Amino acid sequence: MSITDFFTDLLNPDLAFLPKALAMAVMSSVVCGVVGCYVVLRGMAFIGDAVAHAVFPGIAVAFVFQGSLVLGGAVAGVATALLIAIFSQNRRVKEDSLIGVFLVAAFALGIVIISQAPGYAGSLQQFLFGAITGIPDRDLYLVGGTGLVILGLVLALHKEFVAVCLDREMSRSMGLPVFWLDIVLYVLVTLAVVISLQTIGNILVLALLITPAAAARLLTDRLGVMMLLAPAIGGGSALIGLYLSWSYDLPVGGTIVLVATAVFLASWLWAPRHGLFTKRWRAVRADERSEGAVPKREVAVGGGAQ
Template identity: 55%
Template sequence: MIEWLTEPWTHVFMQRAFAVAVISAVVCVVVGSFVVLRGMAFIGDAVAHAVFPGVAIGFVLHINMSLSGAAAGIATALAIVLISQTRRLKEDTVIGIFWAASFGLGIVIVSTQAAYTGDLTSFLFGQILALDDGDVITVALIGAALVTAIALLRRQLTAVSLDREAARAAGLPVLALDIALYVMVTVAIVISLQAVGNVLVLALLITPAATARMLTDRLGAMTLLGAAIAAAGAIAGLYLSFHYNLAAGGLIVLVLTAVFLIAWLLAPRHGVLRRVKRRTTAASNRTSNAPG
């Protein structure tokens, strides 16, 4: 058992993978907590797909695909925020339009090439076991900047998430805060692509935060608990990947999903079994109190 736990740490590539997986998971939860609180999980999916045409452009022009992907994601996020200000259309409608358009554009751009390469495949499915020291440093620095930005804007983002109209009446710059959150979601997604890839990145952004939401009603506790769940899930997924030679990104997501399902069933206050027990107790009390 001891060897099972220690062997992965003897490999430098696994040490890098653990570092990037934990950093990415924690950063995604810190940002994703507000995404879950606002009920806007769809934006994570839209931004993940919006990154795709940028990566495709980087692939075609042989430039840094992470930077071109981030630029495309931020541009799309800004477009969604600005168009969503039109009360005629709901935010999820605008997101759906850009979700489809972005992925369609990416497919068209990629189709101009004679063949696909491993670089593009790694973007879709992650390449966490092939990172170098520079990748770890980049993810750590960007992640620290994101967490700092969230800490500075936490009160304002919470106010907007809970009641936009009240926040606007209180004089908060709601549009600017929306833009800031969308940009931070984009950056969090981009730094997580190496861990789980474009296809699965939404799970890293949403699942740990949603799990923590089942277990607590306080945002601060939700963020801390979600970060712990995400980090533990990332480490567990990498252990399973190492020992059973399976896809790391997929296993990380499956571990996090399993933890969510356990919380959904067993959460002390909001779990399914707890709700069933309350209803059963209430029904029993009504029956016992009914006139004979």
């Protein structure tokens, strides 16, 4: 299928689910790309995986009571993120250990809850792998509104987040409320993950949060540029992934992740400053210049004055 045919299908009234799927995929990818920059800077990728599992109990409860899966997942994810932030203030137990504890506990609770509901297997599969073609309008509006709130908070607290991500102790000595900034960041990560679950599923959602930001990190040394590149990579991966999925009948979530991963690998190889091939090419050029340099003449020290 050509790209023209794909855009024609987007405008086809009989395929109304397709533009909704594209809007959902792009919105969630852009939000995850922005929030993921802080996750990559802080080296807290594990929190994204933990949140993806932590939303399971809320989604299970929402499924049992026929409520909104997005809202149920958000409540459970935020509650778990708050617990992690509170318990991590005691530096005796490291943050990654606490994340592991709450990750497993929340996921286990979700399994117990959803196993009691009739017909849970099909819903579990949609939760794990995404169900982008069956998105109700209310979830589309909910994701759009939540995304705007997330981006607004990021814009308002950008400097504080950067300070905490780079040096927590220095931030604390400067009088920044590190604990509350941790909580807000955890909540933003949680919300970004929750709004992406229907697009990409629980198993792959971490890639949407990390991969575009990691690729952007390779492409630039400037944080401002990174925070523009990451959502652009995420949104572009969503568009291309949905196009390939629609053209070749492939799973949407997996295809989007593979496109984003391809961008990351290309960045790792050919990034302007940090790419593997770019570094080798620079090293070769430096060797050539050193070998081709004309040695300076030795100045002989002559005898007496003439």
